[in-house]
Amino acid sequence: MKFVAVTACPTGIAHTYMAAEALEEEARKRGHEIAVETQGSAGSEKVDDAAISGAVGVIYAVDTNVDGRDRFSHLPSVEVTPGEAINHAARVFDRAEQAVEEGVSEAPAETAASGAGGGGAAAAATGGGGDGPGRSSRGGAVRQWLMTGVSYMLPFVTAGGILIALAFLVGDTVTVVEENVYEEFSFGALFFKIGGTAFSMIGPILAGFIAYAMADRPGIAPGIVSGLLANEIGAGFLGAIIGGLLAGAIVIGLKRVPFPRSLRSLLPVLFYPLIATFIVGTLMILVIGEPIAAATEALTAWLEGLGTANAIVLGTILGLMMAFDMGGPVNKVAYFFGVGLIAENVLAPMAAVMAAGMTPPLGLALATAVRKRLFNVQEQEAGKAAWVMGASFITEGAIPFAAADPIRVIPALMLGSAVAGGLSMAFDATLRAPHGGIFVFGLVGNWPLYILAIAIGAVVTAAGVIALKQFHRTPDDAVDPSATTTEAARA
Amino acid sequence: MDLTIDDVITTDLIILDLDATERDAAIAEMADRLVAQGRVSDRDTYVNDVLEREREGGGTGMEMGVAIPHAKSEAVTNASVAFARTNPGIDFGGDSEQPSTLVFLIAAPVGGDDLHIRLLSRLSRRLIHESFRQKLYDASSPDEVMETLREEVTL
Numbered sequence: 124m125k126f127v128a129v130t131a132c133p134t135g136i137a138h139t140y141m142a143a144e145a146l147e148e149e150a151r152k153r154g155h156e157i158a159v160e161t162q163g164s165a166g167s168e169k170v171d172d173a174a175i176s177g178a179v180g181v182i183y184a185v186d187t188n189v190d191g192r193d194r195f196s197h198l199p200s201v202e203v204t205p206g207e208a209i210n211h212a213a214r215v216f217d218r219a220e221q222a223v224e225e226g227v228s229e230a231p232a233e234t235a236a237s238g239a240g241g242g243g244a245a246a247a248a249t250g251g252g253g254d255g256p257g258r259s260s261r262g263g264a265v266r267q268w269l270m271t272g273v274s275y276m277l278p279f280v281t282a283g284g285i286l287i288a289l290a291f292l293v294g295d296t297v298t299v300v301e302e303n304v305y306e307e308f309s310f311g312a313l314f315f316k317i318g319g320t321a322f323s324m325i326g327p328i329l330a331g332f333i334a335y336a337m338a339d340r341p342g343i344a345p346g347i348v349s350g351l352l353a354n355e356i357g358a359g360f361l362g363a364i365i366g367g368l369l370a371g372a373i374v375i376g377l378k379r380v381p382f383p384r385s386l387r388s389l390l391p392v393l394f395y396p397l398i399a400t401f402i403v404g405t406l407m408i409l410v411i412g413e414p415i416a417a418a419t420e421a422l423t424a425w426l427e428g429l430g431t432a433n434a435i436v437l438g439t440i441l442g443l444m445m446a447f448d449m450g451g452p453v454n455k456v457a458y459f460f461g462v463g464l465i466a467e468n469v470l471a472p473m474a475a476v477m478a479a480g481m482t483p484p485l486g487l488a489l490a491t492a493v494r495k496r497l498f499n500v501q502e503q504e505a506g507k508a509a510w511v512m513g514a515s516f517i518t519e520g521a522i523p524f525a526a527a528d529p530i531r532v533i534p535a536l537m538l539g540s541a542v543a544g545g546l547s548m549a550f551d552a553t554l555r556a557p558h559g560g561i562f563v564f565g566l567v568g569n570w571p572l573y574i575l576a577i578a579i580g581a582v583v584t585a586a587g588v589i590a591l592k593q594f595h596r597t598p599d600d601a602v603d604p605s606a607t608t609t610e611a612a613r614a
Numbered sequence: 615m616d617l618t619i620d621d622v623i624t625t626d627l628i629i630l631d632l633d634a635t636e637r638d639a640a641i642a643e644m645a646d647r648l649v650a651q652g653r654v655s656d657r658d659t660y661v662n663d664v665l666e667r668e669r670e671g672g673g674t675g676m677e678m679g680v681a682i683p684h685a686k687s688e689a690v691t692n693a694s695v696a697f698a699r700t701n702p703g704i705d706f707g708g709d710s711e712q713p714s715t716l717v718f719l720i721a722a723p724v725g726g727d728d729l730h731i732r733l734l735s736r737l738s739r740r741l742i743h744e745s746f747r748q749k750l751y752d753a754s755s756p757d758e759v760m761e762t763l764r765e766e767v768t769l
Binding site: 135138140145163164186206209211 | 667670678684685708720722732738739741742743
C-alpha cells in the first residue's frame, strides 16, 4: 500500500523528524511505501501531487496544526501524536491499514462528524451519491490509478513532444523523420531521435504506473511490459491503459493466493512479477493483439472502399478517427490513409488528417488557458506544452488529458477533429507533406481557410472539453484544494 | 564549506557519565557545557525554555531509552547539541515508562538557518535506529561518540 503522512510538533526540531523516520522504517518493514511531509523548522518539503494521488491513506503524527490538511481530506486517515509514531509505529500502521480497509477517517480533530468508533458511518458519508471524494467509488479508484500513471508519463510527453517540434524547426521538416542520426549527424535528426525515444516510453510508463498505483511495486514490471507490448501490437495509449489495468489486477489477484509461508519472501521479487508478466504478456499478444491487427485491416479496407467521393463526409470520418486514440490503431489507419494518397497526388485527405491531428492538443491548450480550475496543476503545465505540440501536429500532446479522463475528453477531441477535418475538405485545402504542422504550412494549398478550419476545430474541442468536464464535475478535478467540497460531504 | 556534525557538537559537549540523577539537574549540567563553549549566552533563560517544552509536551522521554529535551531559544547563539549517557537512566516523562539512558539536549537559535536545523533533524532521525543507539551505548570515549556521529549524521 502507499501512504502519505504528515509529522509535526510544536518546536519542529526533533519529534517531527523522529516520527517521520519511525514511520518510514515501519513502512519499509511492511513493504508499504510512504511519503512523509515533515512540517518542521527545517522547511517543510511538500509531498507532491503524484504521491497524494497514488496514496490509499494518510497518517497524521502531529500535536500541532497541520498545514494544508485539505489536500488529504479525501483519504482514509488515522491521527496520532508524534510520540505514538516514534514509540509504537507498528500499532499506528495496524490502525492505518484497518482505516484503509474500511475506508474510514479516524476522527481527525477538525471533523468530529466522521465519528471515532464506527466502521461504516464515514465510508457511507463519503461513498454515497457519487459526487463525494473519488476514492470510495469504483470509478473514483480507476480514475486515481489513471491519474497516477499519467503523472509519471507526462514528462515523457512534454520532453519528447518539444524535442520533436524542435527537430521540425531546425531540420528539414519533410525529411527529418527519415534521417538516421547514427549514419549522418544533423541536429534535426538528433532531436527527432531523442524525442521519438521519449515518446516510445509513453505507453510503457503509463501502463507501468497504473499497475503500480493498483498493486504497488510488484505491478511495475508486468505493467511496463504490457505497455511495451501495446507499442508493438500498435494498440496505442488505450492499449497501454488496458495493459496497465490488467497487470495491476493480476498482481492484486496473485496477492490473494494463499502461498505457503516458506515461499513468502520470494513472492514480491520472483513470483508476482514472473507470473503476472507472463499472464499479461500473453493476454496482450493473443487476446488483444490479434483482434487489433484484424480490426486495423478491416478499417483500412473500409476507408479505402469509401473513396474520396463525398469529401466532407470523408474529412469528418478521418477527423473522428484521428482523435479517437491519438497514435493508436484507429488513428494510424486514418493517418496512413492520408499519407498513402499523397503518392497518388490526392492531397486533400492529408490536409484533413493533419488539421484533425492538430486540434486535440490545441483545443486542450485553449481549454486549460480559459478554464484553469477544471484542470489540476500538472494538466495546466501540460496545457502550455500542448500549444507547441498541437502547432507541430504532434497529436500525442493530448494523451495525458485523454488518459487521465478518457470518457469525457476523447468525445470532445473527436468532435473538434471531425469539424476540423470536415472543414478542411470543404475548403479544398491540400497538403503534400506527411507531418510538420505549421512548419509545412508553406506547402498547404488554400492555407488561409485551412488555418481557419484548424482554429474552429480547436475552439470546438475546447468548448466540448469544458462542457463535458463541467457537466460531470467531481471534487478531485479541482485544482485548488480549498475548492474541494470534502468538508461539506463529510458533514 | 559543507556543514558537518562537528559544527554542532564537539567532544567538550559529550558527557559519558552524567553526575545528575534526575531530569532538571541533568538538563542544567548539560546546559553548563553549552554555556562554557559559548554556544548558549544565558543559561537560566535557555534552561527555562527547555523545561517549558518538557512540561508542555509532557516530557521528551521515549520508549527506546532516549530523551531529547530541546528548545528554540533567544539564549542560543549557535545551533548545538550536547550528549550525555547515564546509568541507570533518568525519567524524562513522555510516552515512556522506561528511564532514558541517552540524552540529547538540543539548542536551536530563534530564527536559526535551515541547514543547522536540518542537521539536527538528521540526528533525530538516526536515533530511531537501534544500531546507531547501540554504538552510542558502546562508545568508550567522547572521541568514539564523535566518530559515530560523523559516520551516521550528515546532511
